[in-house]
Amino acid sequence: MTDYVTFVVALKAVTLVLGGLITYFATNAYRRTGSRPIGFLAVGFGFVTLGSLLAGAAHQAFGLPVNAVLLIESALVAIGFGVITYSLYE
Template sequence: MTHITTIVIALKTLTLALGGLITYFAFKAYRRTGSPALRSLAIGFGVVTLGAFLAGVADQALNMNRETVLIIESGLTAIGFAAIAYSLYAE
Protein backbone atom coordinates (compact mmCIF):
# COMPACT_ATOMS: atom_id res chain seq x y z
CA MET A 1 0.00 0.00 0.00
CA THR A 2 1.47 3.34 -1.02
CA HIS A 3 1.44 6.54 1.00
CA ILE A 4 -1.05 8.05 -1.43
CA THR A 5 -3.43 5.11 -0.95
CA THR A 6 -3.17 5.46 2.82
CA ILE A 7 -3.91 9.20 2.63
CA VAL A 8 -6.90 8.64 0.31
CA ILE A 9 -8.32 5.96 2.63
CA ALA A 10 -7.89 8.26 5.64
CA LEU A 11 -9.59 11.16 3.86
CA LYS A 12 -12.45 8.96 2.61
CA THR A 13 -12.94 7.67 6.17
CA LEU A 14 -13.08 11.24 7.47
CA THR A 15 -15.53 12.16 4.69
CA LEU A 16 -17.77 9.22 5.62
CA ALA A 17 -17.70 10.10 9.31
CA LEU A 18 -18.47 13.80 8.79
CA GLY A 19 -20.99 13.15 6.02
CA GLY A 20 -22.75 10.59 8.16
CA LEU A 21 -22.85 13.00 11.09
CA ILE A 22 -24.28 15.83 8.97
CA THR A 23 -26.84 13.47 7.45
CA TYR A 24 -27.84 12.24 10.90
CA PHE A 25 -28.35 15.76 12.29
CA ALA A 26 -30.24 16.92 9.19
CA PHE A 27 -32.52 13.86 9.41
CA LYS A 28 -32.99 14.40 13.15
CA ALA A 29 -34.00 18.03 12.47
CA TYR A 30 -36.41 16.84 9.77
CA ARG A 31 -38.03 14.36 12.18
CA ARG A 32 -38.39 17.10 14.80
CA THR A 33 -39.87 19.73 12.45
CA GLY A 34 -41.35 17.75 9.56
CA SER A 35 -39.81 20.27 7.15
CA PRO A 36 -39.54 19.02 3.55
CA ALA A 37 -36.49 21.25 3.10
CA LEU A 38 -34.65 19.46 5.90
CA ARG A 39 -35.68 16.11 4.44
CA SER A 40 -34.15 17.13 1.09
CA LEU A 41 -31.04 18.35 2.88
CA ALA A 42 -30.65 15.02 4.68
CA ILE A 43 -31.17 13.10 1.42
CA GLY A 44 -28.64 15.30 -0.37
CA PHE A 45 -25.92 14.83 2.21
CA GLY A 46 -26.74 11.14 2.42
CA VAL A 47 -26.33 10.70 -1.33
CA VAL A 48 -23.02 12.62 -1.36
CA THR A 49 -21.77 10.46 1.51
CA LEU A 50 -23.01 7.30 -0.19
CA GLY A 51 -21.10 8.31 -3.32
CA ALA A 52 -17.87 8.62 -1.36
CA PHE A 53 -18.48 5.25 0.28
CA LEU A 54 -19.33 3.42 -2.94
CA ALA A 55 -16.35 4.95 -4.73
CA GLY A 56 -14.05 3.77 -1.95
CA VAL A 57 -15.49 0.26 -2.03
CA ALA A 58 -15.33 0.11 -5.84
CA ASP A 59 -11.72 1.30 -5.83
CA GLN A 60 -10.27 -0.61 -2.88
CA ALA A 61 -12.37 -3.77 -2.53
CA LEU A 62 -13.58 -4.38 -6.08
CA ASN A 63 -10.49 -3.02 -7.88
CA MET A 64 -12.68 -1.32 -10.48
CA ASN A 65 -11.27 0.93 -13.16
CA ARG A 66 -10.42 4.34 -11.67
CA GLU A 67 -12.35 6.17 -14.39
CA THR A 68 -15.49 4.17 -13.51
CA VAL A 69 -14.98 4.91 -9.82
CA LEU A 70 -14.67 8.62 -10.60
CA ILE A 71 -17.89 8.53 -12.63
CA ILE A 72 -19.75 6.80 -9.78
CA GLU A 73 -18.54 9.30 -7.20
CA SER A 74 -19.06 12.35 -9.42
CA GLY A 75 -22.56 11.25 -10.45
CA LEU A 76 -23.73 10.68 -6.88
CA THR A 77 -22.10 13.91 -5.75
CA ALA A 78 -23.97 15.83 -8.46
CA ILE A 79 -27.29 14.19 -7.50
CA GLY A 80 -26.66 14.91 -3.82
CA PHE A 81 -25.79 18.55 -4.47
CA ALA A 82 -28.94 18.89 -6.59
CA ALA A 83 -30.98 17.69 -3.59
CA ILE A 84 -29.12 20.11 -1.30
CA ALA A 85 -29.74 23.00 -3.74
CA TYR A 86 -33.42 22.02 -3.89
CA SER A 87 -33.58 22.07 -0.08
CA LEU A 88 -32.55 25.72 -0.14
CA TYR A 89 -35.58 26.60 -2.29
CA ALA A 90 -38.17 24.26 -0.73
CA GLU A 91 -40.75 25.82 1.54
Protein backbone atom coordinates in the same frame (compact mmCIF):
# COMPACT_ATOMS: atom_id res chain seq x y z
CA MET B 1 2.33 4.81 -3.95
CA THR B 2 1.45 3.23 -0.59
CA ASP B 3 1.52 6.59 1.21
CA TYR B 4 -0.82 8.02 -1.40
CA VAL B 5 -3.34 5.18 -1.03
CA THR B 6 -3.19 5.41 2.77
CA PHE B 7 -3.80 9.14 2.64
CA VAL B 8 -6.77 8.75 0.26
CA VAL B 9 -8.30 6.01 2.41
CA ALA B 10 -7.88 8.18 5.52
CA LEU B 11 -9.54 11.16 3.80
CA LYS B 12 -12.41 8.96 2.58
CA ALA B 13 -12.90 7.74 6.15
CA VAL B 14 -13.03 11.31 7.46
CA THR B 15 -15.47 12.23 4.67
CA LEU B 16 -17.65 9.24 5.56
CA VAL B 17 -17.71 10.11 9.28
CA LEU B 18 -18.42 13.82 8.77
CA GLY B 19 -20.94 13.21 5.99
CA GLY B 20 -22.65 10.58 8.12
CA LEU B 21 -22.86 12.98 11.05
CA ILE B 22 -24.31 15.76 8.89
CA THR B 23 -26.86 13.34 7.43
CA TYR B 24 -27.72 12.05 10.91
CA PHE B 25 -28.20 15.54 12.36
CA ALA B 26 -30.26 16.68 9.37
CA THR B 27 -32.43 13.56 9.64
CA ASN B 28 -33.00 14.21 13.35
CA ALA B 29 -33.90 17.83 12.59
CA TYR B 30 -36.38 16.65 9.96
CA ARG B 31 -37.99 14.21 12.40
CA ARG B 32 -38.30 16.95 15.04
CA THR B 33 -39.65 19.65 12.76
CA GLY B 34 -41.25 17.78 9.87
CA SER B 35 -39.79 20.41 7.54
CA ARG B 36 -39.61 19.10 3.96
CA PRO B 37 -36.57 21.23 3.03
CA ILE B 38 -34.61 19.79 5.94
CA GLY B 39 -35.66 16.31 4.84
CA PHE B 40 -34.34 17.01 1.34
CA LEU B 41 -31.16 18.42 2.87
CA ALA B 42 -30.65 15.12 4.72
CA VAL B 43 -31.24 13.12 1.53
CA GLY B 44 -28.83 15.32 -0.41
CA PHE B 45 -26.03 14.92 2.11
CA GLY B 46 -26.80 11.20 2.18
CA PHE B 47 -26.16 11.00 -1.58
CA VAL B 48 -22.93 12.98 -1.31
CA THR B 49 -21.71 10.71 1.50
CA LEU B 50 -22.85 7.59 -0.33
CA GLY B 51 -20.90 8.71 -3.40
CA SER B 52 -17.71 8.90 -1.41
CA LEU B 53 -18.35 5.57 0.29
CA LEU B 54 -19.22 3.67 -2.88
CA ALA B 55 -16.32 5.13 -4.82
CA GLY B 56 -13.85 4.08 -2.17
CA ALA B 57 -15.37 0.63 -1.80
CA ALA B 58 -15.56 0.08 -5.55
CA HIS B 59 -11.88 0.85 -5.94
CA GLN B 60 -10.50 -0.87 -2.84
CA ALA B 61 -12.75 -3.92 -2.58
CA PHE B 62 -13.71 -4.60 -6.18
CA GLY B 63 -10.71 -3.19 -8.04
CA LEU B 64 -12.72 -1.01 -10.42
CA PRO B 65 -10.60 1.28 -12.56
CA VAL B 66 -10.13 4.86 -11.41
CA ASN B 67 -12.25 6.25 -14.27
CA ALA B 68 -15.24 4.12 -13.24
CA VAL B 69 -14.79 5.11 -9.61
CA LEU B 70 -14.68 8.80 -10.54
CA LEU B 71 -17.84 8.38 -12.59
CA ILE B 72 -19.72 6.74 -9.69
CA GLU B 73 -18.57 9.34 -7.19
CA SER B 74 -19.23 12.30 -9.50
CA ALA B 75 -22.72 11.10 -10.39
CA LEU B 76 -23.79 10.59 -6.78
CA VAL B 77 -22.22 13.85 -5.63
CA ALA B 78 -23.95 15.73 -8.46
CA ILE B 79 -27.31 14.17 -7.51
CA GLY B 80 -26.68 15.02 -3.86
CA PHE B 81 -25.82 18.63 -4.60
CA GLY B 82 -28.90 18.86 -6.81
CA VAL B 83 -31.09 17.68 -3.94
CA ILE B 84 -29.33 20.05 -1.51
CA THR B 85 -29.90 22.94 -3.94
CA TYR B 86 -33.57 22.00 -4.16
CA SER B 87 -33.81 21.89 -0.37
CA LEU B 88 -32.46 25.43 -0.13
CA TYR B 89 -34.77 26.65 -2.90
CA GLU B 90 -37.94 25.14 -1.43
